[in-house]
Amino acid sequence: MIKQFLLVVSILFVCCTCKAQTIYISTKGNDNNAGSIYHPVKTFAAGVAKAMVHKNKKVIIEIDGGTYPVDKTVEITSEKFPLRELTIKAKANEKVIISGAQQFKLSWKPYKNNMVSAKIKLNKAPDQLFMNGKKLPMARYPDFDSTSRVFNGTAANAISIERSRKWLNPTGGYIHALHQGEWGDFHYRITGKDATDKLLYEGGWQNNRPAKMHTQYRYVENIFEELDHPGEWFYNQKEEMLYLIPPVGSNLQTADFAFTMISDILHIKGTLANPVKNITITGVDFVQTARSFMEVKEPLLRSDWAIYRGAAILLEGTESCIINNCNFYDLGGSAVFLSNYNKEDRISNNHIYNIGANGIAFVGNPNAVRSPAFRYENFVPYAQMDMERGPKNADYPQHCQAINNLIHHTGLIEKQSAGVQISMSASILVSHNTIYHVPRAGINISEGTWGGHIIEFNDVFDTVLETGDHGAFNSWGRDRYWRPERSIIDSVVAAKPGIELLDVIAPIVLRNNRFQCDHGWDIDLDDGSTNYQIYNNVCLSGGLKLREGYHRAVFNNIIINNTFHPHVWLKNSDDVFKNNILTAAYAPILMESWGKEIDHNFFLSKEALIKTQKLNVDANSLSGEAGFLEANTGNYHLKKTSAVFKTGFKDFDMNFGVTNPRLKKLAASPAIKPLNDNSDNIKTTIVDWLGAKFKNIETLGERSAAGLPDNNGALLTQLTKGSVAEKNNLKKGDVVVQLDNNEVKSVNELMKIYNEIRWKGHSQIIIIRNQKEQKMEISLKD
Structure with a gap:
């Protein structure tokens, strides 16, 4: 009997402790109430305060439909967080808005x-x-x-x-x-x-x-x-x-x-020693915060970024926290910011749009970085450098996730921003997000510290809309080893092998993404970016750039209407570029070394392959028609009979972007442009360039009217009002004969040259107008 009694008591105790306590918030409530279902509190701040009195319990804050203004940032800190778990949620099927504005x-x-x-x-x-x-x-x-x-x-x-x-x-x-x-x-x-x-x-x-x-x-x-x-x-x-x-x-x-009136609505703040754990926020809208651009002061190591550690929701010193199925919009700053130590947090299934700064940011503490420097031109002398591998401590985001988020129209005021930003973090998973209409990168990694990230199945397009010289995916790698002078890096890495991997201690993986960039590259690995595995990606327009760095393996990617852009590589870089499909010949800049292996690629024209092979690479590469199933709709899967497979290329999963049904209905898709094989054969075709239509010179009448000595050039036949071409003072009847000091023989050549130089943002052009040659400086963007 005693055993049975003790068993019943134990069961009752477990049931009582497992049952969640619920706090209710309603626009009809009163903050002096207890927070019960019949006597709810009125404000979000009061609801959070009521929850904090329950020790070692699971607590649910359920919010009735309505708008709840917040006039002061609500804080949940580890010193005042006695709960085992906390869930903040909207009442089922009701719209709950927490606003940083006063009505x-x-x-x-x-x-x-x-x-x-x-x-x-x-x-x-x-x-x-x-x-x-x-x-x-x-x-x-x-x-x-x-x-x-x-x-x-x-x-x-x-x-x-x-x-x-x-x-x-x-x-x-x-x-x-x-x-x-x-x-x-x-x-x-x-x-x-x-x-x-x-x-x-x-x-x-x-x-x-x-x-x-x-x-x-x-x-x-x-x-x-x-x-x-x-x-x-x-x-x-x-x-x-x-x-x-x-x-x-x-x-x-x-x-x-x-x-x-406020830039930040909710702060959840613990410490590395005493983190806040197990908070879930679901089904809530966070809206209308003040802009934070004047608070953006902290430099992110040697990247081009500075940051403000704040957002509608700030997480700092947390573990196992979840923000799921929420909406963030009309915000003056960032939506979600994970600062310093955060472990195994998940930001998922959210709609983030009309945002002044970043969608989601993961940014660690520079105190965790060994021998940090904070400006492009600054560095710690090698003789004084800490040569230990990896971080000094764990005060940074790690093993966190940004998955299935729809992020668009961000950076409305802060242009050095991204849909997803990563800096001084480790093993961040960025998966199945749809990101578009951003002023700069869709996904940005500011430096190598500390690698291990997986960027997969994202759909990132309409990027770098307001800036230049960047990528839909962008990274820098100005880590401890890096200097602006190639010769110094070459000599130091030769003398200290492995120094290039002291910060980026695990590979960064880009796989199964679709990228598109308007004024730069689809994938842009800039200064020093090191230890990358890039495979199974589709690049829609800007191509793929690798500036100097080490240990980059780029394989099995599809590069549409563009090419590979290798820039200023280092000696013995160990870089590999193979089994890729490309449209045009490579566009190298100041290349003295060509890495470990550049071969077994497939070009969509024989001319592109021949031109590339003159660089003494791609001896075993092939050319021809790829055999895409339906390129005009963006289906770049290959027919079973495709010759591409002979290079070692393998078909891959192209299930890009959000899979959440709610968000998938709302998400836009990138524009799919006709496939241009960039061959040198003159074809009867019309192309769109800078908002105008151009065609080849095909008849004696066209030659005569323009005063051309031959059939070379691209003739402007239709000028759209308000187009970039019109803003550049181009006129109907102009014939483009040279672009960026390159002869233009056909519209295909015009597009090939343009795709290679579009990242510059401007160019010199020579046209024939009124039977006279005329030089102009034009913008490629507006």
């Missing part, structure tokens, strides 16, 4: 020049204004233009003295600009004017490659005198007055207005 009903009065004004007292100047859920632009110059490629509108004279002379008091305004080399962006806060009306400002720390701001791509905002366009607004904090030019067709009397 107001405003009383408007007519002002002048189509403006209205409303008195409102705010503790600090608001950063973003939403009207009925739609973001309105601050007063800016030039005006917001949804069709403009960079920053939705830029002007060379944005900060000219002629312009600033019109501004009575621009203090508090902002300057936004691209980097001079289009390698990201800069942002500045205006502090005043000098006696000559020249602007005074602070900032520019957002990019780790200091330079001047771009002369063309710049704009200003938050300046009263620029309030001149429907939808624009300005808040005068001294007057406590909001000025607005109402959007066309709006009804101010019934409209709801919300101001963003």
Whole structure:
């Protein structure tokens, strides 16, 4: 009987301890309530606080449908987290919104020049204004233009003295600009004017490659005198007055207005010694946070990046935390940021869009890096360098996952950003994400520390839309061993074999992805990127670039309408490039060494193979028709009879992007362009280039009209209004005969040259117009 009694007691104890305690939040609640189903609390912060009183229990916070404003970042810390598990979830089938904005009903009065004004007292100047859920632009110059490629509108004279002379008091305004080399962006806060009306400002720390701001791509905002366009607004904090030019067709009397006041909604923070464990957040929308661009100050080692360690949700010092099936949108900064130690966390099945900075970021602590340096040109002398392998401690993200997320329209304000960013982390799995419409990389790895990442089954396209010289997938490898001078690296690695692997201690794998880049490369391994395995990928337009580095194995990839771009390789790099399908001949730059093996590839034209073999590589490679099943729809699986298989190429799984049914319905797909074999044979065909249509010179009449000595060239036959070609002042009837110092004999050659140089962003061109030769400098982007 005693044994039976003890058994019953044990069972009851286990049942009681396993049963979850539930805290209820409702818009109809009261924070003085207990948080029960019949007496819910009203705010997200109160619900979290109520949960923390339960020790060693499983707690569920269930949130009723509705919008819950947060006026201060909610924090869950290891010192105040006594729970065994915590789940924060939306009530079944209800939409729950946690917002970083405060809502107001405003009383408007007519002002002048189509403006209205409303008195409102705010503790600090608001950063973003939403009207009925739609973001309105601050007063800016030039005006917001949804069709403009960079920053939705830029002007060379944005900060000219002629312009600033019109501004009575621009203090508090902002300057936004691209980097001079289009390698990201800069942002500045205006502090005043000098006696000559020249602007005074602070900032520019957002990019780790200091330079001047771009002369063309710049704009200003938050300046009263620029309030001149429907939808624009300005808040005068001294007057406590909001000025607005109402959007066309709006009804101010019934409209709801919300101001963003905080950049971060939720922080979950533990430590390496005492992590916060087992928190799951599911089914919740996180929206409307303030922009964080002026807080982006911390350099990420020697990469081009600087960072702000904050987001709508920040995880730091956590284990086994999950953010699943949530929506993140209309955010001024990043969506999710995993900072320093985080282990076995999962970010999955989320929709992340309309984001000011990054989608998901994994960034470790530089204190875990041996002999760190923090600028491109800086380094620790080899004699003083810590030669131990790997990290000093475990204060970095490790074995975390970003899987099945739909991420698009990120980097709306911060251009040095990515859909998924990885820095000072180890063994991160990035799988089955769909990422598109980003200003720079879709997926970025800032340096080698510490490798082991798997990047697989992602669909990444419409990338590098607002910047240049980058990739849909981009990496740097400016690790301990790396220097800008090739000769120094060659000598040091020869003297200290293995030094190149001290930081990237495990291979980084890119497999079964589809990449597409607009102003760079589909896959771009830049300065020093080392220890990569790249296979089973489809590159749709930008090709694959390997700058100097070591131990890269690139095989079994399909490169459509482009080629392999090897740049400035090192001696004895151990690099391999084999069993790939390519459209055009290689495009090498300053290649003195060619790695371990470059062979057994397949080219879509004999001419491309012959040209490549003149580089003394690819002796056993083949050429011909690949035999794709349906290239015009993007189905690049091969027919069983394909000659490509003779090279050792193997067909592979092309199930790219999100598989979650909810997200798959919402996801876009990349544009599939016709296959161009880049052969030198002149064919009767029309191509689209820079938004205009070009054809070969085929008749005596065409030759005569243009005043050509032969049939060489590409004739512009149709010019689309607003196209890049029109902006470059090209005209119908122009014949392109030279591009980037390369002779253009046909439209195929035009496209071949363009695909090799498009990453530069601009080029010199020679055209025949009105039977005269004319040289021009053109932009390849806008």
